Amino acid sequence: MRTWLSKLRPLLWGDWLVLLLSLGITGWLWSDWGNYAHATKCQIRQGTHIIGTYDLMQDRHITVKGTMGQSVIHIHQGKVRFEHAPCHNQYCVQQGWLRRAGQVVLCLPNQVSIVLLGESGFDSLSY
Amino acid sequence: MQSISLTITDRDRQIAGLTTLAISLHLLEATFPSLLPGVKPGIANIVVLFVLYRYGFATAASVSLLRVLAGSLLFGQLLTPTFFLSMTGALTSLVALWLASRLPASYFSAVSLSILAAMAHITGQLLMVRLWLIPVPQTFLLLPPLLMASIVFGLANGLIVAYLLNGRDARG
Numbered sequence: 001m002r003t004w005l006s007k008l009r010p011l012l013w014g015d016w017l018v019l020l021l022s023l024g025i026t027g028w029l030w031s032d033w034g035n036y037a038h039a040t041k042c043q044i045r046q047g048t049h050i051i052g053t054y055d056l057m058q059d060r061h062i063t064v065k066g067t068m069g070q071s072v073i074h075i076h077q078g079k080v081r082f083e084h085a086p087c088h089n090q091y092c093v094q095q096g097w098l099r100r101a102g103q104v105v106l107c108l109p110n111q112v113s114i115v116l117l118g119e120s121g122f123d124s125l126s127y
Numbered sequence: 128m129q130s131i132s133l134t135i136t137d138r139d140r141q142i143a144g145l146t147t148l149a150i151s152l153h154l155l156e157a158t159f160p161s162l163l164p165g166v167k168p169g170i171a172n173i174v175v176l177f178v179l180y181r182y183g184f185a186t187a188a189s190v191s192l193l194r195v196l197a198g199s200l201l202f203g204q205l206l207t208p209t210f211f212l213s214m215t216g217a218l219t220s221l222v223a224l225w226l227a228s229r230l231p232a233s234y235f236s237a238v239s240l241s242i243l244a245a246m247a248h249i250t251g252q253l254l255m256v257r258l259w260l261i262p263v264p265q266t267f268l269l270l271p272p273l274l275m276a277s278i279v280f281g282l283a284n285g286l287i288v289a290y291l292l293n294g295r296d297a298r299g
Contacts, residue, residue, distance in 0.1 A: 014234035030271035
């Protein structure tokens with residue numbers, strides 16, 4: 001055990017420098033994570049029908065009549081969410097605020113969906 | 128019929144032996160369950176870095192690139208996206224190693240080289256993914272967590288290399 005441990009040497013100061021710098025750069029990139037690819041618009045659909053495309057930089061409630069009843073969508077300072085929904089499971093409401101381009105939230109029972117659009121022009125991703 | 132004869136030098140045997148070792152570690156690693164897709168410890172790079180110290184950069188580059196080539200044949204991945212990703216990772220980490228091996232050895236040990244090579248490896252691969260496989264800007268959202276994983280595994284592999292070198296870490 002002792003011989004095994006004696007072979008392990010402490011890091012040199014250059015190693016510490018590399019380690020701290022790489023952690024720093026990674027942390028800095030990570031802090032910028034939430035801002036990446038911010039959506040600027042959202043498109044609301046009922047079934048296959050596009051209700052409209054709205055700018056996210058406003059404070060606005062939009063009521064959409066779906067197959068079950070009225071869904072209330074709230075746009076507020078660059079983000080959007082389902083505020084009320086007539087569905088029983090409330091999954092759409094539980095998704096909370098969305099702000100990144102490419103994100104999608106939908107209320108399947110009421111057939112209402114929101115797609116977040118960014119400047120880059122795509123509106124969905126598939127892998 | 129004219130026969131072509133190749134003379135096999137000691138250096139060829141050496142490279143072949145070391146590459147075999149690297150491929151074995153690569154195969155061993157393939158049996159590990161992956162914690163996250165795209166995150167692998169890259170233990171074959173322990174051999175590459177060790178070879179860099181003992182036999183120099185040219186031998187390390189040969190071992191690294193042959194490992195990717197022969198490894199992809201074993202896995203049936205030759206010329207698939209996986210192969211090109213491996214090759215990109217190997218090339219970018221070799222560039223990083225080539226640059227980093229110019230750092231003074233009295234201050235920067237194998238741990239530094241390992242971390243820098245690991246970060247270059249994943250950055251190069253992600254760039255390849257962004258440019259070719261999944262050409263959307265969101266690809267770079269994966270960079271911070273992947274870089275974090277590369278630092279952790281780069282540190283671990285570097286410590287193993289430093290341990291194997293046992294203090295004799297003047298670079299070859």
